[in-house]
Amino acid sequence: MGMDATNMATLRCRTSNVEGTVGLAAALAQLVEEGDLLVLTGDLGAGKTAFTQGFAKALGVAAPVTSPTFTLANRYEGDLVVNHLDVYRLEDTQEARDLAIPELLEDGVTLIEWGERIAAALPNDHLAVCISFGDRDDDRLIALQPTGERWRSRLSALGDALEDWTSL
Numbered sequence: 095m096g097m098d099a100t101n102m103a104t105l106r107c108r109t110s111n112v113e114g115t116v117g118l119a120a121a122l123a124q125l126v127e128e129g130d131l132l133v134l135t136g137d138l139g140a141g142k143t144a145f146t147q148g149f150a151k152a153l154g155v156a157a158p159v160t161s162p163t164f165t166l167a168n169r170y171e172g173d174l175v176v177n178h179l180d181v182y183r184l185e186d187t188q189e190a191r192d193l194a195i196p197e198l199l200e201d202g203v204t205l206i207e208w209g210e211r212i213a214a215a216l217p218n219d220h221l222a223v224c225i226s227f228g229d230r231d232d233d234r235l236i237a238l239q240p241t242g243e244r245w246r247s248r249l250s251a252l253g254d255a256l257e258d259w260t261s262l
């Protein structure tokens with residue numbers, strides 16, 4: 095995933111605390127459209143759920159966003175529906191099918207933690223959000239890789255919206 099010919103520029107951002115990641119996600123949320131997919135990649139504790147919390151809150155989700163590690167999928171109502179999945183514990187392809195991802199994608203915006211594990215079941219059009227650890231405990235590197243037509247037209251807007259974090 096993210097390695098095909100339609101892959102575009104990677105936006106490299108940095109945050110130095112959880113509030114930074116929440117703020118970045120909130121800024122990004124202003125650009126999303128119905129049907130968008132964000133694939134969240136990063137080790138345990140990188141900040142995928144923290145990112146989703148900031149993202150959902152910015153879209154008017156009032157309910158607390160909790161890790162869907164055991165439930166696999168949570169659905170929140172905001173200005174848009176926010177589907178939050180964590181496929182870390184997904185056992186087999188039948189379980190992946192049971193999540194009915196194509197149907198989820200028709201409704202609101204979908205974020206999938208550990209989504210790279212089910213790359214074959216996901217559409218090419220998505221934004222990959224890859225969170226990795228930086229030098230200090232709370233430092234994170236957040237690489238955003240837009241892929242496909244859905245994101246092409248929003249590339250420069252994406253760069254503008256995330257300027258505060260790309261220039262750090």
Ligand SMILES: Nc1ncnc2c1ncn2[C@@H]1O[C@H](COP(=O)(O)OP(=O)(O)OP(=O)(O)O)[C@@H](O)[C@H]1O
Binds near residue numbers: 115138143207231
């Ligand atoms: N810059 C930062 N960005 C995000 N989280 C941070 C940052 N600095 C510290 N943290 C802390 O790191 C933790 C991130 O946890 P979170 O549950 O979001 O990770 P995750 O990637 O979803 O892990 P998992 O794979 O277990 O679901 C939180 O405790 C958060 O407060």
Ligand SMILES: [Mg+2]
Binds near residue numbers: 143207
């Ligand atoms: Mg998580």
